[in-house]
Amino acid sequence: MTTEAIDRGARPWQQRSGTLDRVDAAVITVIGALTLVIGGVRATRNSFWVDEAATGVFMRSSFRGMLSLLWNKHGMGPYYACLWFWTRLGHSDWWLRGFSILGGTLAAVALYYLARLFCTRAVAVIAAGLFLCHPQFLMNLTNARDYSWLMFVAVLGVVCVMKQVESPTVARAIWCGVVNGTLLALNPLTAPLLAMEWLWGMRESSGRAARQKMFGSAVLSMLLFLPFVHGLFTEEGLDWIPGLTTTTFWSDTLDFMGGAWWASVLAAGNLALVVLFVARRLPRSASSRSVLLVAGWVVTPLALAVVSTVKPLFISRYMLHALPLLVLGAAAGFGALTVAARSAQPSLRRVASVTLAAAVVAAVLSFPYARFGAYGNIQDLRGVARVLEADQQPGDRYLFSPGWSYWLVGYYWPAPDGSVVTTIDGLAPATRVWLIDLDRAGRDAVEDGVVVSRHPLANADVVELRVG
Secondary structure, eight states, X not given: OOOOTTTOOSSGGGOOTTOOOHHHHHHHHHHHHHHHHHHHHHTTSSOOOHHHHHHHHHTTSOHHHHHHHHHHOSSOHHHHHHHHHHGGGOOSHHHHHHXXXXXXXXXXXXXXXXXXXXSOHHHHHHXXXXXXXXHHHHHHHTOSSXXXXXXXXXHHHHHHHHHHHHSOOHHHHHHHHHHHHHHHHHXXXXXXXXXXXXXXXXXXXXXXXXXXXXXXXXXXXXXXXXGGTHHHHHOOOOTTSOOOOHHHHHHHHHHHHTSHHHHHHHXXXXXXXXXXXXXXXXXXXXXXXXXXXXXXXXXXXXXXHHHHTTSOOOOGGGGGGGHHHHHHHHXXXXXXXXXXXXXXXXXXHHHHHHHHHHHHHHHHHHGGGOOSSOOOOSOOHHHHHHHHHHHOOTTOEEEEESGGGHHHHTTTOOOOTTOEESOOTTOOTTOOEEXXXXXXXXXXXXXXXXXXXXXXXXXXXXXXXXXX
16 A cells, blocks of 8 residues: 555545645635735834845945846845835835745745645645744744745745656746746855756656756756856855854754754654655655655755855855755655554554654654744844934944944944044044944954954043944
């Protein structure tokens, strides 16, 4: 008896995979509405942090300035371009974050649709539910960066590849190339996932003509990425990422997975999917697609670790494009296990029961470490601006550490002309000096060659405002 829960079910709420009906339309509507509500409520809780403030500053650029930004940035190009037009209608924090909420909503809906291509409705609902509760999704749902859109385009790319394998056409090949080219432009570190998709697509395609179309879509993706290659060699600013060690590998991988509790549950579900695949207990259509899901998210941290041996880039948010695949793999694994546990074959029933028991034990033991979207912003820039504005006096001088951080704090608080200094040498003895330290990585307020203690000011007040 094969495990059929991943492919079809006998009840109305477990309709055969690949078929969408009015119930699916209703579920998609609920998922979309719920995501919009969650995002709308969370969008005003905190002020922008450093990276979001950078986004806000970029959006105040002229059209020519935006073109220069796209040419010189090493990622997020399509996001910046679309957001620039979005901000022609408004520029509040809520409105900028609203664009990310839209991307997150589309990501949740697309994940449900991807699940329905080869899973039952029950599994698709579980996948969407896990995704909506995942702390990384919740944090980036209202993060004015490209991560929610990155997840959406990544899911859409997998859908396109699967559809192209199912029914290869020139139009689908072009669309697949455009979507995956956009993904590559959003984040070049998605290349390993795209390579897995293309290899899987070439293997699963039937006939030479179908493989040629798949290869053509890959070539189109790389051609669309060419205008953004320049930024890979010109932009700086990633020197704050720590070097790769065993500790950073596991800590950032766990953070990507949502913490210990989430990692235990999601890993158990994916392990179940792998076990059933090896045991040949999955229908063939679901089996081959399950390989793509698991391989797609597993290769992401491994490939990023390899890259980080040359240039440190290993941080959790650079892996977020694989999060939907991780969640869907877990949901599909648990869905298949529920049927396997009811199987008439004792050996299969034992495997399923042991795996489910292990998942429950792991979840219980790691529950104290669970995180359900309680991530806070790293820096409260709006709070800093309020303090500076309320307490500023004529003649005050402001020294920012790092030195480049003023233009981010300045998103909320434009300093008086001439008040921002890069050193306190030469200031009048009675000058009150503000030291604003963003402290991004827990460092002291000693950066960019600025060391306050080495510049004593007679009869002067030094006010330190530490952010973070």
